[in-house]
Amino acid sequence: MGKLFGTDGIRGRAGKYPLDYPTVFSLGKSLIHLLLARTSNPRVIIGWDTRESSPWLARAIAEGIVSARGRVELAGVLPTSAISFITRTHHYDAGVVISASHNPHEDNGIKIFQSDGLKLNDALEEELERIIFKKIDAESEGNSGKEAEKYEESIKGSSQWAEKKINPALVEDYLQFLASNFTCSSASSLKIVIDCSNGASSSIAPVLFERLGFKIRVMSDAPDGRNINAGCGALYPENLARSVQEWQADLGVAYDGDADRAIFVDEKGKILNGDYTLFIQARFLQKKNKLRSPLIVATIMSNMGLEVALARLGLKLIRTKVGDRYVLEEMLRCSAQLGGERSGHTIFLDIFPAGDGLLTSLKMAETMIETGQKLSELGAELVEFPQLLINVPVRQKIDFSLIPDFEATLRQARERLGSSGRIEVRYSGTEPVARIMVEGEKEEMVKESARELAALIKKHLGTEI
Numbered sequence: 001m002g003k004l005f006g007t008d009g010i011r012g013r014a015g016k017y018p019l020d021y022p023t024v025f026s027l028g029k030s031l032i033h034l035l036l037a038r039t040s041n042p043r044v045i046i047g048w049d050t051r052e053s054s055p056w057l058a059r060a061i062a063e064g065i066v067s068a069r070g071r072v073e074l075a076g077v078l079p080t081s082a083i084s085f086i087t088r089t090h091h092y093d094a095g096v097v098i099s100a101s102h103n104p105h106e107d108n109g110i111k112i113f114q115s116d117g118l119k120l121n122d123a124l125e126e127e128l129e130r131i132i133f134k135k136i137d138a139e140s141e142g143n144s145g146k147e148a149e150k151y152e153e154s155i156k157g158s159s160q161w162a163e164k165k166i167n168p169a170l171v172e173d174y175l176q177f178l179a180s181n182f183t184c185s186s187a188s189s190l191k192i193v194i195d196c197s198n199g200a201s202s203s204i205a206p207v208l209f210e211r212l213g214f215k216i217r218v219m220s221d222a223p224d225g226r227n228i229n230a231g232c233g234a235l236y237p238e239n240l241a242r243s244v245q246e247w248q249a250d251l252g253v254a255y256d257g258d259a260d261r262a263i264f265v266d267e268k269g270k271i272l273n274g275d276y277t278l279f280i281q282a283r284f285l286q287k288k289n290k291l292r293s294p295l296i297v298a299t300i301m302s303n304m305g306l307e308v309a310l311a312r313l314g315l316k317l318i319r320t321k322v323g324d325r326y327v328l329e330e331m332l333r334c335s336a337q338l339g340g341e342r343s344g345h346t347i348f349l350d351i352f353p354a355g356d357g358l359l360t361s362l363k364m365a366e367t368m369i370e371t372g373q374k375l376s377e378l379g380a381e382l383v384e385f386p387q388l389l390i391n392v393p394v395r396q397k398i399d400f401s402l403i404p405d406f407e408a409t410l411r412q413a414r415e416r417l418g419s420s421g422r423i424e425v426r427y428s429g430t431e432p433v434a435r436i437m438v439e440g441e442k443e444e445m446v447k448e449s450a451r452e453l454a455a456l457i458k459k460h461l462g463t464e465i
Contacts (some may be wrong), residue, residue, distance in 0.1 A: 004023075005120075005129065007325070007327070008015075008288035009111035010109055010455055012107065014108040015053065025063055029068045029133040030066040030419045031044065031096075032064075035070070039093050042070045043073070044094045045073050045075055045095045046062060046075065046083075046097075047074070047076060047078040047082060048200075049097075049098065049258050050077055050200060050223035051226075052225030052357075054077075058158070059158045064083065066315060071172060073170075074167065075170045077433040078170075078174065078204065079260060080099060080354075081100075081358075081359070082174040082283040083095045083096070084117040085354075085356075086170050088117030090170070095117070096111070097111040099258040102229055102234060102257055104230070118328070132291040144405055175204065182212055182365070185215045187212045187213040187369070189335065189369060190215065191248070192216050192249060192252065193218075193265075193269050194216055194217070195232055195233055195234075195254035195255065196221040196233070196255055198227045198232060199223065199228045199256065199259060201357065205221075205358060205382075206221065212362075214330070217243065219240065229256065234255055235261050237254045237265060237271045239269055239454060241269040248376065249366065253361045256357070260345060261343055261344030262357035262361050267376060268377065277383055278298060279309050280364070281338055281348075284370075293337055295316055296310055296317050297320060298340060299319060299322045299341050300321060300322065300343070301424065301437055304465050305382055305385050309382045309383070312381070324341060331349050332353075385420075387438070388447055388450040389436070389450075390453075391428075391435055392436065392454050392458050393433055394442075394461040403460045405456060406453075406456060409452055416445055416449060420441050421438070422436070423436075423439075424436075
C-alpha cells in the first residue's frame, strides 16, 4: 500500500482503492483510534457534496467510526468550509468531508478536520496512515461481508440511509454565520449571477443570497449525482460570463463542487481569478484601516502582476507551495490576515481559518456596495503578466530531472524569459497531471517555453484520460 493522503486529503476513483469499502471503513475505525488518545468519547460530524458516490462513502466511514465506538452525526450536503465551521463551533472531535472538489463526478475524496476546524497536518495524516496500515485490518476484523459489497449496487441505499439521519439545524447555524459577516444594511442594489457547479452550494447559496436581499439569477443548481463540475462552475466560468452580460448583472460568481473557492466575473464579462480577489480585498481592508499586517500570502501559481500591484500599496506577497492548507499554515506563521490561491480559495483569517466561496462572495459584494465602485473598476489596477498554464495527463509521477533533456530544456526556457520570467513545473496533488506554469513579459516567449516543456513531459510520461 502506498501513501493515502495527498495535498488535499485522500483522492481517487470512487469504489476503487483507496476509496473502496474496506479502506474507507478502516479509515473511520482508525480515526477513532487516533482520537481516543486525546478524548474518551469522540464525536465526528460528516458532510458531503452532490456526487452519487458521496453518501456511500459517508456510510462506509460512519460504519467504521461506529464499529470503534465513536459517535457520528450527519450534516448532509454542505460546502467543505461549513463542516470546518460546524466542527469548530459545535465542539466535534473531528469533521469529515466527502468531496473531490473540482474533479469530475467519477472521482471522490475524503478530507478530515481537527476539532479546531483546521485540516489534519502532515504529522497527523502520517500517524493516521500508520494506524490504518499497521493496526487495522478491515477484512480480518470482519465487516459483515461489506468488503464484498458491490459499489454500484449500494449507492441508492446509502442515499436513503443518509437522508434519514441528517441534522438540519447545523445548516441553519452555518447560514447565520455567513449572514452575520455581511455588514451592509442593504444588498438590493446588486444583481448577481451565481453558478453553483451542480455541487454543494446548490441548495444553500440561493437561500443565503435571497435572505440578504440580493437580486439573483442561479445556474447549474440542479445536481443529479453525475453533473457536478460538468462544464460549469469555477473551472468553466465562460457560461457565467455570458449570463452576466445577458442579464446586465453587476457581478457573477462561480463555485467549485465543494464551494470552498469562488471565481468572479465583472459586469463587462471579464473573468477574475483569485489573484484579483486578493488584490481587491487587500486594498479594501487597507483603506478601512483593517489590514494590520503588510503581508499577503499566496502560492507559487499567483501572477507576478499581483506582486507588483500589492507592492504599490506597500504590501508584500509571500508565496507558498500549492494548496490552501499551506497558505493557511504560512498565514498563521507570519500573522497575515489575508491569503489565498489563484484558483479561487481565499482565507479571511480574522473571520475563519478556512477558504469559503460563499463568504468570499459576500465580502466581494460588500466591497462593491461600500466603495460604490464596479467590479471592473476595483480590479483595474492589477495588470497581469502573460501567463500560460498547461496540464499534461501522466501515467506516473517520476522526478522531472529523470526525464531525458528536461533539465537542459528548462534551463534554456529560463534563459529565454530572463529575470522577469518564472517557470513552475509540478505534479498535481489530487490528479494524475503535470502542471507547467510559465510567466513572463513577452507572451510569445511564454507560449514557446510552456509548449516545449509540455511536449517533452507528454512524450515521456503522457497518457490519455
